[in-house]
Amino acid sequence: MSWWDELLANPAITEKLPEATLETLGMVVFSSFWTALVGLPLGLVLHATGKGGTRPVPVLYAVLSAVVNVGRAIPFIILIILLIPVTRAVVGTPLGWQAAVLPLAVGAVPFYARLVETSAREVAPGKIEAALMVGASRLRMTGGVIVREALPSLIAGFTVTMIALVGYSAMAGAVGGGGLGFLAITYGYQRFDVAVMFAAVIVILAIVFLIQFLGDRAARLVDHR
Amino acid sequence: MITLQDLRKVYATRSGEVVALDGISLEIPQGQIHGIVGQSGAGKSTLIRCLTALERPTTGSVVVDGAEVSVLSETQLRRARRRIGMVFQHVNLFEARTAAANIAYPLAVAGVPRAERATRVAELLDLVGLGGRGDAYPAQLSGGQKQRVGIARALATEPAVLLCDEPTSALDSATTRQILRLIRDVRDRLGITVVIITHETSVVREVCDAATLLADGRIVESGPLADVVTRPGSKLSQALVPVPDVGVADQRTLVQVSAGGAQAQIAHALYAIATEPDAHVVAGAIETLGGVRVGRWHLDVPDGDRAAVLGRLRAAGLAVEEDVA
Numbered sequence: 154m155s156w157w158d159e160l161l162a163n164p165a166i167t168e169k170l171p172e173a174t175l176e177t178l179g180m181v182v183f184s185s186f187w188t189a190l191v192g193l194p195l196g197l198v199l200h201a202t203g204k205g206g207t208r209p210v211p212v213l214y215a216v217l218s219a220v221v222n223v224g225r226a227i228p229f230i231i232l233i234i235l236l237i238p239v240t241r242a243v244v245g246t247p248l249g250w251q252a253a254v255l256p257l258a259v260g261a262v263p264f265y266a267r268l269v270e271t272s273a274r275e276v277a278p279g280k281i282e283a284a285l286m287v288g289a290s291r292l293r294m295t296g297g298v299i300v301r302e303a304l305p306s307l308i309a310g311f312t313v314t315m316i317a318l319v320g321y322s323a324m325a326g327a328v329g330g331g332g333l334g335f336l337a338i339t340y341g342y343q344r345f346d347v348a349v350m351f352a353a354v355i356v357i358l359a360i361v362f363l364i365q366f367l368g369d370r371a372a373r374l375v376d377h378r
Numbered sequence: 379m380i381t382l383q384d385l386r387k388v389y390a391t392r393s394g395e396v397v398a399l400d401g402i403s404l405e406i407p408q409g410q411i412h413g414i415v416g417q418s419g420a421g422k423s424t425l426i427r428c429l430t431a432l433e434r435p436t437t438g439s440v441v442v443d444g445a446e447v448s449v450l451s452e453t454q455l456r457r458a459r460r461r462i463g464m465v466f467q468h469v470n471l472f473e474a475r476t477a478a479a480n481i482a483y484p485l486a487v488a489g490v491p492r493a494e495r496a497t498r499v500a501e502l503l504d505l506v507g508l509g510g511r512g513d514a515y516p517a518q519l520s521g522g523q524k525q526r527v528g529i530a531r532a533l534a535t536e537p538a539v540l541l542c543d544e545p546t547s548a549l550d551s552a553t554t555r556q557i558l559r560l561i562r563d564v565r566d567r568l569g570i571t572v573v574i575i576t577h578e579t580s581v582v583r584e585v586c587d588a589a590t591l592l593a594d595g596r597i598v599e600s601g602p603l604a605d606v607v608t609r610p611g612s613k614l615s616q617a618l619v620p621v622p623d624v625g626v627a628d629q630r631t632l633v634q635v636s637a638g639g640a641q642a643q644i645a646h647a648l649y650a651i652a653t654e655p656d657a658h659v660v661a662g663a664i665e666t667l668g669g670v671r672v673g674r675w676h677l678d679v680p681d682g683d684r685a686a687v688l689g690r691l692r693a694a695g696l697a698v699e700e701d702v703a
């Protein structure tokens with residue numbers, strides 16, 4: 154039997170691997186969706202209220218900034234455990250890939266918000282002034298100028314965030330049950346089925362490469378500089 | 379069109395207060411192209427930022443197009459700003475948008491319907507000589523072309539006032555001349571009032587009807603070029619028509635003679651200095667400014683003959699200043 158046939162005869166690979174792949178994709182896609190939805194506005198608020206922003210509010214900035222820093226400082230594995238009661242309340246159970254989406258998003262939001270703030274800061278103040286000078290409101294200017302001008306950089310940051318989420322999802326899955334990380338640990342570590350572990354790692358790699366490829370593609374598409 | 383009354387702007391900084399503008403009163407009539415010159419740090423940018431209310435004056439009043447901009451609410455200000463176009467040194471085009479979309483942005487903000495926007499953008503592109511380049515992104519345009527788009531964007535909402543902060547400092551001299559000609563052309567066609575901030579006196583010479591010289595946040599001198607250039611001892615005129623520097627030997631004095639007005643007055647001045655027996659002309663310049671011919675010469679005079687020479691030149695009706703070296 155060749156190694157290939159051997160792989161195809163292993164039910165952990167033919168049955169569990171596709172399922173685990175879908176679970177991982179589910180965790181990454183849903184958690185990155187929530188991350189974008191919350192992280193983008195949060196990052197823009199950080200930019201606007203910070204020093205040199207269009208509406209500096211030092212107190213609000215200090216509070217948000219502290220929350221974001223704390224969020225990023227807590228190790229992810231501890232965050233998952235800390236969030237178990239919240240996850241149970243919101244999702245109904247702390248187990249399964251669906252439950253993992255919540256701690257994943259909570260962990261990634263502060264990370265992405267900081268990246269958004271940095272991207273927004275790179276938009277030349279002159280462009281912001283140019284928009285305000287034609288009578289645009291701050292909200293309109295933020296969408297039409299900051300987000301639009303920073304889009305390549307926002308996409309690049311989102312790509313980095315998604316890839317980090319792939320890594321976190323392996324950890325979340327290992328704790329909550331589900332996904333490629335869980336598969337690799339249960340088979341590779343606990344049952345010494347190294348082939349399954351390698352297969353899981355290869356799929357994870359493929360997902361990471363695909364995200365990076367699509368992210369680069371999208372960033373280039375919107376970059377007119 | 380623009381009236382400034384006792385405008386003061388004080389910045390509080392860590393090392394104390396910085397008085398950027400110190401009691402500026404100025405009146406700019408409709409349709410005038412007004413140059414504001416002054417050394418770095420004189421307060422030129424602060425002045426223009428007060429006109430747009432990007433900066434609130436500490437005290438004093440700023441009236442643009444009939445509205446006191448320093449007291450407007452946020453909403454009123456947004457409306458008022460549509461009557462003010464702004465051209466920036468670094469152009470500040472939106473790089474993610476095409477030239478046409480850049481010009482359309484102020485129209486979209488003002489709520490102009492899409493179909494109407496397209497016609498207006500095409501007109502504006504033609505006005506600035508970029509017809510057919512609407513689909514280009516800023517990165518695909520030259521510096522001069524970008525500034526043309528910047529001017530078109532500033533004119534999109536048909537403002538009454540066009541404010542330009544160093545519009546040509548990033549451009550070479552041929553492009554500068556084209557852009558200045560465009561600004562003049564726009565004024566002639568639309569009757570718009572233009573304020574140009576610049577540190578290049580050549581810009582004032584080329585395009586302005588009037589000018590103001592700022593130093594340390596105060597107005598040193600101001601007025602229509604035709605008046606300024608014939609004013610004896612005018613600092614602004616000195617800056618606008620500079621005479622090359624030349625040294626002077628011991629026991630001799632450098633005397634400056636100025637004349638301005640019609641060609642006949644220049645001819646008269648030239649005759650007077652050419653026939654002056656005890657002085658040599660060592661440097662000079664003749665220019666046409668605001669439609670007026672201006673001449674300025676430096677004469678090298680032996681100390682002993684000084685009184686006699688000055689007497690004769692003054693008697694000939696020339697403006698004379700002593701010891702200019």
Ligand SMILES: Nc1ncnc2c1ncn2[C@@H]1O[C@H](COP(=O)(O)OP(=O)(O)OP(=O)(O)O)[C@@H](O)[C@H]1O
Binds near residue numbers: 391420577
């Ligand atoms: N935001 C600010 N905070 C503190 N001081 C300021 C600020 N903006 C300007 N100033 C000070 O106000 C004065 C006038 O500055 P301004 O930028 O108006 O000069 P300028 O004439 O435009 O000079 P330049 O030709 O170099 O642009 C300077 O002394 C400057 O340091």
Ligand SMILES: [Mg+2]
Binds near residue numbers: 422423424
């Ligand atoms: Mg300046």
